[in-house]
Amino acid sequence: MKTVFTRRxxxxxxxxxxxxxxxxxxxxxxxxxxxxxxxxxxxxxxFTVQVWGDVKNxxxxxxxxxTAFPDKAKNQDAKVVSAGANDSDAVAKxxxxxxxxxxxxxxxxxNYSELPEFAESGVLTDLAxxxxxxxxxxxxxxxxxxxxxxxQLAFPYEVKQKLWFYRTDxxxxxxxxxxxxxxxxxxxxxxxxxxxxxxxxxxxxxxANPQQYQWGMIVSGNGARYSTKSPCEITVGSDPxxxxxFTALRDLRDSGVVDTKHDDFTPEWQSGLADGTIAxxxxxxxxxxxxxxxxxxxxxxxxxxxxxEIGGATDGAGSEAxxxxxxxxNASKHKQAAADFLGGSLMTPEGTGAFLKVxxxxxxxxxxxxxxxxxxxxxxxxxxxxKAFVASAETYKLFPFDPAANKQTTVLSAQLANYLSSSxxxxxxxxxxxQDQLASQVGCPFQQ
Amino acid sequence: MTTQPRGxxxxxxxxxxxxxxxxxxxxxxxxxxxxxxxxxxxxxxxxFLIFFALPSIVSIVLSFFKYRGYGPAxxxxxxxxxxxxxxxxxxxxxxxxxxxxxxxxVPLIGGAFALALLVRSRxxxxxxxxxxILFVPQVMAPVAxxxxxxxxxxxxxVLNSLFHVELSWIGDPALGKWSxxxxxxxxxxxxxxVIFLSGLTSVPxxxxxxxxxxxxxxxxRIRFVILPIMRPIFLFAVVIDTIASLQLFTEPNLxxxxxxxxxxxxxxxxxxxxxxxNNIVGGQFGLAAAVGWLIFIVIGIxxxxxxRLFREETS
Numbered sequence: 001m002k003t004v005f006t007r008r009x010x011x012x013x014x015x016x017x018x019x020x021x022x023x024x025x026x027x028x029x030x031x032x033x034x035x036x037x038x039x040x041x042x043x044x045x046x047f048t049v050q051v052w053g054d055v056k057n058x059x060x061x062x063x064x065x066x067t068a069f070p071d072k073a074k075n076q077d078a079k080v081v082s083a084g085a086n087d088s089d090a091v092a093k094x095x096x097x098x099x100x101x102x103x104x105x106x107x108x109x110x111n112y113s114e115l116p117e118f119a120e121s122g123v124l125t126d127l128a129x130x131x132x133x134x135x136x137x138x139x140x141x142x143x144x145x146x147x148x149x150x151x152q153l154a155f156p157y158e159v160k161q162k163l164w165f166y167r168t169d170x171x172x173x174x175x176x177x178x179x180x181x182x183x184x185x186x187x188x189x190x191x192x193x194x195x196x197x198x199x200x201x202x203x204x205x206x207x208a209n210p211q212q213y214q215w216g217m218i219v220s221g222n223g224a225r226y227s228t229k230s231p232c233e234i235t236v237g238s239d240p241x242x243x244x245x246f247t248a249l250r251d252l253r254d255s256g257v258v259d260t261k262h263d264d265f266t267p268e269w270q271s272g273l274a275d276g277t278i279a280x281x282x283x284x285x286x287x288x289x290x291x292x293x294x295x296x297x298x299x300x301x302x303x304x305x306x307x308x309e310i311g312g313a314t315d316g317a318g319s320e321a322x323x324x325x326x327x328x329x330n331a332s333k334h335k336q337a338a339a340d341f342l343g344g345s346l347m348t349p350e351g352t353g354a355f356l357k358v359x360x361x362x363x364x365x366x367x368x369x370x371x372x373x374x375x376x377x378x379x380x381x382x383x384x385x386x387k388a389f390v391a392s393a394e395t396y397k398l399f400p401f402d403p404a405a406n407k408q409t410t411v412l413s414a415q416l417a418n419y420l421s422s423s424x425x426x427x428x429x430x431x432x433x434x435q436d437q438l439a440s441q442v443g444c445p446f447q448q
Numbered sequence: 449m450t451t452q453p454r455g456x457x458x459x460x461x462x463x464x465x466x467x468x469x470x471x472x473x474x475x476x477x478x479x480x481x482x483x484x485x486x487x488x489x490x491x492x493x494x495x496f497l498i499f500f501a502l503p504s505i506v507s508i509v510l511s512f513f514k515y516r517g518y519g520p521a522x523x524x525x526x527x528x529x530x531x532x533x534x535x536x537x538x539x540x541x542x543x544x545x546x547x548x549x550x551x552x553x554v555p556l557i558g559g560a561f562a563l564a565l566l567v568r569s570r571x572x573x574x575x576x577x578x579x580x581i582l583f584v585p586q587v588m589a590p591v592a593x594x595x596x597x598x599x600x601x602x603x604x605x606v607l608n609s610l611f612h613v614e615l616s617w618i619g620d621p622a623l624g625k626w627s628x629x630x631x632x633x634x635x636x637x638x639x640x641x642v643i644f645l646s647g648l649t650s651v652p653x654x655x656x657x658x659x660x661x662x663x664x665x666x667x668x669r670i671r672f673v674i675l676p677i678m679r680p681i682f683l684f685a686v687v688i689d690t691i692a693s694l695q696l697f698t699e700p701n702l703x704x705x706x707x708x709x710x711x712x713x714x715x716x717x718x719x720x721x722x723x724x725x726n727n728i729v730g731g732q733f734g735l736a737a738a739v740g741w742l743i744f745i746v747i748g749i750x751x752x753x754x755x756r757l758f759r760e761e762t763s
Contacts, residue, residue, distance in 0.1 A: 088729050095517035095731065117731060121519055208621050209714035211706055261603065261619045263706050268603060407730030414537050414715040421621040421716065433536050440531035441735055443514075 046077035047334035047341075049326075050105035052090040055080040057359065058109075064354035065345040072344070076337045087111045091406070098123060106332035107342065109157065112145060112322025113216075117403040119148045120446060125328040127152045130339035134347035141396040142347075142365035145323045154325035155342040156365050158285065161392040162217050162316050163385075165287055166280035168303040173197050183309045184248060191257025194279055201279045205272070206253050207263035209417040212409050213320050214264070217284065218245040218311040220399035221318025226408045232444035236412060237435025241312060246419055246427035248311030253420060270294045282307055284320035285389065289361055292380050299380045304388040306395070317395040363389055404438075404445035411437050511737035521734075528738035537715065538723055538739075545720040547625055548700070549693035552632050557685050559633075560640030565670065567641075568648050579645065582638040590635075594702030597631050601703075618704060624717035628700045635699070636692075640685050647681035648674070683758040687751050694747050697721035 051058045058080040066073040083090035091114050097104045098121075110118070118124050131152055135143055142156040166178060174197035176190045191203035206214065224241025227234050236242050252258045259278060262268040272278035274295040281287070291302060307316030326346075328338045344351040352366045356374060363386070369375055370390065378385045402408075415430040424430075486493075511528055515521040532538045563582065567575045585593065600606045601617035608614060617627045651674050659669045675682075696719045697711070705712030711725040720743060727736035 092729065098518035117516070121516075207619055207706070209704075209706060209712075261616045263619065265706070266618075267599070404730070407727075407732060410726045410730055411537065414540075414718075417621070417714045417716070418540075437531075437535045437537060440534055441528075441732060 042336045043333040045334075046079045047106035047332070047338050049078050049080045049107040049109075049338075049341075050083050050090065050093070051080060051109040052083050052087050053085065055082050060358045061345050061355055062341060064358050065341050065351050068348070068350040068354040069340070069344050072340055076341065078341060081105065083108075087114065088406075090114075091117075094118070101331075104329050104331045106329060106334045106338045108327050108329060110154075110325055110327060112154070112325055112398065113401045113405045113409075115148055115154060115322075115325065115327070116401050116405065118327070119151070119153050120403045123330050124153045125330050125332065125335055127155070127328065127339065130328075130335065131155065131343055131347070134343040137347050137349070137367065138365040139367055139370075139393055141323075141393040144396065144398055145325060154327050155339075155346055156323060157326055157346060158324040158363075159365060159393070159396065160320040160323040161285045161389060161396055162221070162282070162307045162318055162320060163285055163287070163388050163392060164280065164282050164305050164307050164316075165291060166303055166305070167276060167298075167301055169301050170194065170198060170201065170276060170279045171303075178303070178305045181308045184251070184311070187308045187310065188252070188255045188257055191255065195257060198276065198279065201276055202259040202272075203257050203280050204252065204282055205259035205262050205264070205269060205278055206249055207260065208421050209263065209413075210249060210420070211264050212413050213284065214282075215245045215249055215311075215412075215416060216399070216409065217282070217307075217318055217320050218248060218313055219318075220320070220322075221313030221316065221395070221397050222311055225400045226405070226412075226438075227402045227445050229402075229446055232446050234408075234435060234438040234442060234445070236408065236438060237431045239431075242412070243427055243431060244312040246416055246431070249416070250420060250425075250427070252310075274298070282310065285363060286320070288378075288381065288385065292361075300382065302381055304381055304384045306388055306392045315395045316392060317397045319396055319398060322398045322401070402445040404442045407442055408438055408445075507737045508741055510734055511741055513734045515733045516731045517728075517733050524734065528734050529742070532723075532735065532738060532742065538720075540715055541718045541720045541723055544625060544700075544717055545694060545696065548628065548632065548696050548719060549690060551625075552629050552636070553686075553689060553693075556633055556636050557640055557682070557689065560637050560685075561644045563637070563641045564644035564648055565674075567645060579642065582641050584638065585635045586638045588635070590698040591702060593631065593635060594699060597627070597634075597703055601627050601630075621714055621716035624700075624704045624714060628703055628717060631699050631703055632696075636689075640689075643685055644678070644681060647678045650681075651677050679758060683754065686754055690750050690754065691747055694743055694750075695721060697725070 049058050049062070058078075062078045062080070066076075083093040087110065090109060094105075094108055094110075115124075127146070128151070131146065135146070135152075138156065139159070141159045141161065145156040145159055146152045146154050148154070164178070171178065171190075171194070174194045176193050178190075181187055181190050187203065194201055194203050219241055222241040222244055224239050224245065226236050226239070226242070253260045259272070262272060262278075269278065271294075273281070273291060274297075288304075292299075295302070307313070307318075309315065326342050328335055328342075332338060345355050346352060347366060349366050349368045352364045352369055353372075356362060356364060356369065356372075360374070361378075364370065364375060370386065376386050377383055411434050415427075415434045419427045419430040422430075510521070512523060512525055513521040514524045514528075563578075566572055567578045572578065598618060602608075603614065603616065605617075607617065615623060617623050655673050655677075656669055659673050664672065700713040700717050700719050701711050701722070704714060704717050711718065711722040711729075713719070713722060720739070723739040724736045724743075727733070727739065
């Protein structure tokens with residue numbers, strides 16, 4: 001009796017497990033998780049704006065929009081929510097919302113590098129009907145940031161241009177003229193001059209496990225790409241731009257003029273920027289607020305200019321993750337209100353001017369505002385910040401991100417760290433490893 | 449006229465004299481008695497099903513799909529598992545995890561046991577003071593501990609100052625794993641110390657006295673009396689340490705990580721759990737599920753081996 005009971009129970013368990021698996025498989029195969037696009041006029045009620053980090057910036061942005069456009073914004077209301085500390089949290093949260101089909105916000109803040117994934121999935125609103133009127137108001141760089149392929153899918157928030165920040169007093173004492181520093185070799189020579197005058201100072205810092213954005217800024221401007229669409233395949237193993245970025249960082253670390261021990265956003269880096277140990281840094285347009293925080297006593301002693309050629313990115317071409325953008329989800333029932341808010345606050349002189357008053361330090365994308373005194377003369381950097389900004393806009397370039405950009409960056413970061421801590425002069429074997437891994441785990445990035 | 453059973457035999461209990469079997473009747477409340485245990489364990493069963501069993505089934509099925517977290521899922525069979533086995537990145541983090549498991553194990557468990565013996569010995573004064581002092585690192589939040597150790601291990605930190613060296617404990621890829629090991633030892637020794645201290649109370653004093661009277665030295669008493677009795681405690685400690693080590697994530701990433709990646713430890717020190725997090729961030733949920741199940745299988749295998757080894761030694 002006991003044996004029959006055990007056999008029957010065991011059989012029932014197997015059937016239950018198989019049935020459960022079948023239900024799960026059919027669920028996974030059938031689920032799309034995307035809501036039906038709304039074609040009707042806006043629904044009543046507030047629209048949701050999902051940002052990363054502090055919600056205060058977006059709340060100020062909406063308040064400024066209401067001040068600038070009181071009639072248009074009379075019946076509009078926005079609810080700002082934070083998706084987490086950084087853009088990775090924002091993407092993770094958005095994926096969950098799309099998967100469940102619930103609480104999908106109307107407006108989402110992303111980095112441009114994350115746009116292709118959602119663009120290819122068809123969950124974003126085509127903004128051409130909503131943004132066309134605003135486009136002529138903004139810089140070419142901002143217009144570029146709005147595009148994915150032949151569609152306008154984003155409102156530009158912050159164009160993340162490559163900028164070189166340097167200690168004007170230390171460079172003057174060392175006899176370095178930044179206008180003559182055009183190439184990587186010039187940069188290394190300038191570093192040697194700096195160390196002749198200040199033996200314990202460095203011209204940049206590149207740690208053994210560099211920040212992804214450091215080499216990301218190099219590949220964004222030297223023609224590199226991680227994949228092709230047709231044929232759809234990963235190409236990191238054979239791409240010359242990626243190899244150049246790897247060897248450039250290796251050469252800079254070996255030159256002796258770059259701090260190889262301290263990574264960005266470490267206590268030593270922060271104090272190094274304050275005490276002159278790190279006398280310059282190749283960064284991006286988001287660095288000013290951090291620099292002012294770390295070295296408040298050095299106002300007027302930091303200058304800004306464009307990058308020299310590093311890793312084949314001539315004239316400092318490229319950008320950092322493209323920039324920060326706002327997108328409107330297809331599932332939104334407040335598309336018009338959201339577009340009015342984003343276009344009004346980010347792409348009009350009145351709206352952006354009002355936003356500038358409550359968000360000093362924000363560099364506007366609106367061309368007409370670039371000449372205003374508040375933008376021209378920065379309290380910390382003087383006029384050099386906006387001059388560098390305008391100059392770097394001429395060579396602003398977007399990296400051709402694809403939907404698997406996050407995964408590709410992680411894999412390449414690991415191989416870069418392995419290469420930098422090895423004694424190999426060529427990165428070929430490390431790029432091949434990255435190629436094989438991505439080809440196996442990602443395959444065609446444009447296919448789900 | 450009375451009914452006589454066939455052949456004159458007495459009727460069997462529970463049967464009528466004619467030989468017809470009587471139908472058994474149920475005791476009142478019998479079904480309720482059989483149901484009651486299930487009612488009591490129902491809350492656990494329901495939460496187990498919802499929060500563990502069902503997600504586990506979904507996860508194992510997901511490991512055979514390519515899935516971005518939303519949208520359609522594409523069946524890929526064993527491709528996720530095969531691509532992990534072919535990935536040097538995966539094996540590098542597996543090797544790092546093995547390092548974090550094996551290197552601290554002897555000092556951690558051996559050191560905790562030695563401390564417990566010392567505290568219970570006649571050499572230790574104020575033994576009640578040692579328990580909270582040694583346990584404080586375990587109580588400290590992992591984030592706080594990692595931040596403190598980042599400062600201790602910085603270029604101008606306590607360790608370099610004490611030993612008059614200029615080592616880059618955080619930035620040097622060759623030293624990163626050792627920095628994590630120091631942190632793991634500091635945090636873990638108090639936990640195992642408390643476990644061994646409790647275990648030592650189960651060793652009968654009479655046995656130790658008898659061994660002493662028979663001429664056994666202190667080391668002999670430890671080897672032939674205390675260790676055999678404490679074998680189950682050691683098994684527990686080793687199994688718990690194995691599971692915790694194979695699931696390690698916080699300490700390496702907080703101590704060595706960089707700001708631009710969620711699981712930011714360098715590849716020279718990244719544990720296997722980074723594969724799960726990085727694949728989730730990269731929108732590769734099937735791969736993340738596959739890594740999770742590989743970790744589960746490895747933990748199961750090692751735990752089974754440890755149980756068998758300890759049981760064989762006992763028998």
